[in-house]
Amino acid sequence: MEPQALMQRLPDAVQQFRQERLQSLRPPQEFFDMQRVSRPADMSVATGRVKYNVNYFSGNYILLILLLAVYSLLTNPLLLIALAFLIGGYVGINRFIPEPVQFGSTTVEPKHLYMLLFIVGIPILWISAPIASFFWLVGSSSVLILGHAALLEPGVESEYGTVQGV
Numbered sequence: 001m002e003p004q005a006l007m008q009r010l011p012d013a014v015q016q017f018r019q020e021r022l023q024s025l026r027p028p029q030e031f032f033d034m035q036r037v038s039r040p041a042d043m044s045v046a047t048g049r050v051k052y053n054v055n056y057f058s059g060n061y062i063l064l065i066l067l068l069a070v071y072s073l074l075t076n077p078l079l080l081i082a083l084a085f086l087i088g089g090y091v092g093i094n095r096f097i098p099e100p101v102q103f104g105s106t107t108v109e110p111k112h113l114y115m116l117l118f119i120v121g122i123p124i125l126w127i128s129a130p131i132a133s134f135f136w137l138v139g140s141s142s143v144l145i146l147g148h149a150a151l152l153e154p155g156v157e158s159e160y161g162t163v164q165g166v
Contacts, residue, residue: 024059053149079128
């Protein structure tokens with residue numbers, strides 16, 4: 001798929017994501033309800049709670065992951081600079097230099113600029129440890145989400161989820 005086609009579909013994908021997941025955000029009073037926190041009796045109870053709560057609080061958990069990702073970027077400024085350099089350079093080349101440019105007797109093509117962008121940007125990105133940030137994000141979000149989901153008892157509405165209308 002071409003980058004321009006992908007960029008044109010991006011607003012639709014963001015809109016669909018917002019409608020599907022972020023509309024299911026539960027209020028903070030319900031998400032942080034300390035009255036419903038208890039230790040599960042055994043692994044089957046914990047598994048049942050995790051299944052229910054991950055589905056019920058999916059919007060809140062996605063928001064939590066996004067906040068942790070932003071925190072990870074803000075605490076790793078070199079990664080933020082490398083990503084801004086690579087993304088900004090790619091967008092700048094696409095927007096301002098879509099075809100070859102003549103500088104005196106030298107012709108500079110966009111593919112040369114992309115190559116220069118990646119020759120400079122990829123080592124900076126590698127030094128900024130994106131893999132460590134990714135694994136930190138996966139680990140921290142997993143611990144928080146699974147811990148919250150296992151410790152929070154399902155609400156009363158979970159009892160009525162299996163009842164069929166008469």
